[in-house]
Amino acid sequence: MSTQTDNTTAPTKGAVPFFLKRQFYDGWRLVTLVVATLVVIPLSVVLLSWLIPATDIWTHLSQTLLADLLTNTLWLVLGVSSGTMLLGVSLAWLTAVCEFPGRRTFSWALLLPLAMPAYVLAFVSLGLFDFAGPVQTLLRELFGSSSWFPDIRSTGGV
The missing domain is CATH 1.20.5 (Single alpha-helices involved in coiled-coils or other helix-helix interfaces)
Structure with missing residues (x-):
């Protein structure tokens, strides 16, 4: 058993x-x-x-600013994502498929923006391209002060 x-x-x-x-x-x-x-x-x-929102803040924001802020955010998301896709895919294809002098250095240099935080890059670009920055100052000296430049602190400037 x-x-x-x-x-x-x-x-x-x-x-x-x-x-x-x-x-x-x-x-x-x-x-x-x-x-x-x-x-x-x-x-x-x-x-x-x-x-637990404050009493009148959300009603004030929804009546005055919220629609504009959401619209700007949507445009920024669409613009940045489409620009990133277009630039990223084309540069990735270029470095992966084509053989040219400096390709390895170029593919390594494309990773450098990932090493810096986005807010640091935003402050640097704001300092360079703002009204008092060196780029617009040089362009005003070359082409005159009546030249039109986009406002860097707007949705179109981004």
């Missing part, structure tokens, strides 16, 4: 959950838990503050 033994073990009544065991609270996990808590608390305060 053969007896079949069950190899699975059922949890005992005195089993301790994993988060109450001593090895769960080693140094790195405790530090990670403290850092995560310090990050989550301000984020949760901001997110929860959206549920």
